[in-house]
Amino acid sequence: MNILIKNCLIIDTNSNHNNKQKDILIINGRFEKISSKIDISNYKNVKTVDFKSNNLHVSPGWFDMHVDFGEPGNEQKETIKSGSEAAKKGGFTGVLLSPNTNPNIDNSSTVKYIRQFNSNSIVDILPSGNITLKNKGEKIVEMHDMSNAGCVAFTDDKQSLQNSNVLKIALLYAKDSNKLIMNYPNDHSLSKNGLINEGMISTSLGLKGIPRIAEEIMTNRDIKLCEYTNSKMHLSYISTQECTEIIKQAKKNKINITADVCIYNLIYNDQQLKDFNTNFKLLPPLRDNNDKNSLIKALKLNIIDVITSDHRPHLDDDKNKEFEHAKFGIIGLESFFGLLCKNLLGKLSINEIVDKISINPRKILNIDCPVIEIGEKANITLFDPNINWNFSKSSIKSKSFNTPFIKEKLQGKALAIYNNKKFQQC
Numbered sequence: 001m002n003i004l005i006k007n008c009l010i011i012d013t014n015s016n017h018n019n020k021q022k023d024i025l026i027i028n029g030r031f032e033k034i035s036s037k038i039d040i041s042n043y044k045n046v047k048t049v050d051f052k053s054n055n056l057h058v059s060p061g062w063f064d065m066h067v068d069f070g071e072p073g074n075e076q077k078e079t080i081k082s083g084s085e086a087a088k089k090g091g092f093t094g095v096l097l098s099p100n101t102n103p104n105i106d107n108s109s110t111v112k113y114i115r116q117f118n119s120n121s122i123v124d125i126l127p128s129g130n131i132t133l134k135n136k137g138e139k140i141v142e143m144h145d146m147s148n149a150g151c152v153a154f155t156d157d158k159q160s161l162q163n164s165n166v167l168k169i170a171l172l173y174a175k176d177s178n179k180l181i182m183n184y185p186n187d188h189s190l191s192k193n194g195l196i197n198e199g200m201i202s203t204s205l206g207l208k209g210i211p212r213i214a215e216e217i218m219t220n221r222d223i224k225l226c227e228y229t230n231s232k233m234h235l236s237y238i239s240t241q242e243c244t245e246i247i248k249q250a251k252k253n254k255i256n257i258t259a260d261v262c263i264y265n266l267i268y269n270d271q272q273l274k275d276f277n278t279n280f281k282l283l284p285p286l287r288d289n290n291d292k293n294s295l296i297k298a299l300k301l302n303i304i305d306v307i308t309s310d311h312r313p314h315l316d317d318d319k320n321k322e323f324e325h326a327k328f329g330i331i332g333l334e335s336f337f338g339l340l341c342k343n344l345l346g347k348l349s350i351n352e353i354v355d356k357i358s359i360n361p362r363k364i365l366n367i368d369c370p371v372i373e374i375g376e377k378a379n380i381t382l383f384d385p386n387i388n389w390n391f392s393k394s395s396i397k398s399k400s401f402n403t404p405f406i407k408e409k410l411q412g413k414a415l416a417i418y419n420n421k422k423f424q425q426c
Helices: 080-090 108-118 143-149 164-177 200-205 212-229 241-252 270-275 289-300 336-344 350-365
Strands: 002-010 021-027 030-035 046-049 057-060 062-067 092-097 124-129 153-155 180-183 233-235 257-262 306-308 380-390 409-419 422-425
Touching: 057 350, 062 080, 062 257, 062 306, 062 350, 080 092, 080 108, 080 409, 092 350, 092 380, 092 409, 108 124, 108 143, 143 164, 164 180, 164 212, 200 270, 212 233, 212 241, 212 257, 241 257, 241 289, 257 289, 257 350, 289 350, 306 350, 336 350, 336 380, 336 409, 350 380
Parallel strands: 002 046, 002 057, 062 092, 092 124, 124 153, 153 180, 180 233, 233 257, 257 306
Antiparallel strands: 002 021, 021 030, 057 380, 380 409, 409 422
């Protein structure tokens, strides 16, 4: 589809047009012209996109490193089709699927099954694979075969790889394949059966806590193994102040690590748990204000590189039960940008936000990063960071509705996406 986007502010730190107000002409999936005013009289079949807004922004398409789409095996919660619709609604043109499926994404056949969904999709669906067979933390998968089949990264996700020797070998194998190992640092011997952040709130509610030290000890271990193997590694779901200091020192020491944070750990604290709302039962758990503020500071200083939605669909029956038995996680793709701008715009510039949700994820995963320049493939998100809107059930395209944000007023909204020669309003 050929389109002309009128009067937009380009947000792309890799582009010569960054922070400039331009018209953008896209012909046959590529940027044809970028200038102050574009005449399309000599072009055929061009749709003019004009949101009648003085605040229309365009950035490289957003990318989420942590989404759970269920399929194969958990289609009752989410399918790749419904998850893609949720991604589109939220303004994402690409996602990395977590390998929380049944069967697991631990072989080349399952990787190929996931990759087939890219054939006619506006959203790029990329699979991460398990590090270990059946996500049991014991025997390493056939990384080379899975990489050749299209696997982008390897992780056992929230299971966290406990065996240090297995992680060491995985880092060496991944180094040969030039693929990324991702691990959520969480020492199960310290956090097992924990429900919320260990602190005054967990004590007052009588709930077993998840101590910060479980994350901090394993963060230290992972960094040491990364240094020992001279590999690269990504630390997922960082949630504590101490971990930001550990990562800061590691980066200062030139250890090849990157890190992400879930949006909820940036905007909420464990006070949300006072009424036992299971939609705030998250992993990692909501910490306290000191942790939250340290995470924002770490983003500002590029200690943490990526913000993720950690989209985790669950059935009502998995959430509407006693807190102890409810599952961790909530959906997040559709509400992501509205929460982000409402809570962080001003603390982070819009350029910094786009870096964290578009450019850095792709750079870390070593996949093509779109650039808004003439001749380049067009992969963009159109958005207004200041528009106010109400998040409602009708805003949700996921099959699941496990979110505490229904009826909340948000700020900042994706308006449309363009990718793979397709255009769709959000």
